[in-house]
Amino acid sequence: MERSIFDIQAEFCKAMANPARLQITHLLRDKPMIVGEIASQTGFSQTHVSRQLSILRAVGVVECQRRGTEMLYQLTDPQIGEFCDLVRKLLCQQMKKRSNVLANGE
Numbered sequence: 001m002e003r004s005i006f007d008i009q010a011e012f013c014k015a016m017a018n019p020a021r022l023q024i025t026h027l028l029r030d031k032p033m034i035v036g037e038i039a040s041q042t043g044f045s046q047t048h049v050s051r052q053l054s055i056l057r058a059v060g061v062v063e064c065q066r067r068g069t070e071m072l073y074q075l076t077d078p079q080i081g082e083f084c085d086l087v088r089k090l091l092c093q094q095m096k097k098r099s100n101v102l103a104n105g106e
Contacts, residue, residue, distance in 0.1 A: 015059040020044060021052045022084065025061060029081035032074035034067065 016022060023042055027033060035053065039046045053073055056062045061080055064071040075081060 012059050015055050021056055024052055025084060028062060028073060028075050032072045034070045034072055
């Protein structure tokens with residue numbers, strides 16, 4: 001039985017519903033990186049980064065290629081970064097509206 005687009009979308013959203021994975025995705029927008037670079041920039045252990053990259057890879061957010069003894073990770077599509085930006089922008093707007101409502105005592 002074929003999975004519906006909604007099943008695939010739910011799986012994608014579930015994978016992206018993690019602050020560490022969002023941070024890693026954000027870093028990979030700028031350039032492909034190896035696990036050690038990601039760990040260094042995030043403060044996460046290499047084991048943690050590898051685990052998160054595995055989840056992101058399973059849903060098609062990142063892809064990797066071997067570079068000598070290391071794996072180089074990159075986003076599968078630049079639109080993934082744009083999607084994350086759009087979600088953050090929307091959330092910031094909603095937060096601003098909520099704080100305005102609270103400030104006005106409404």
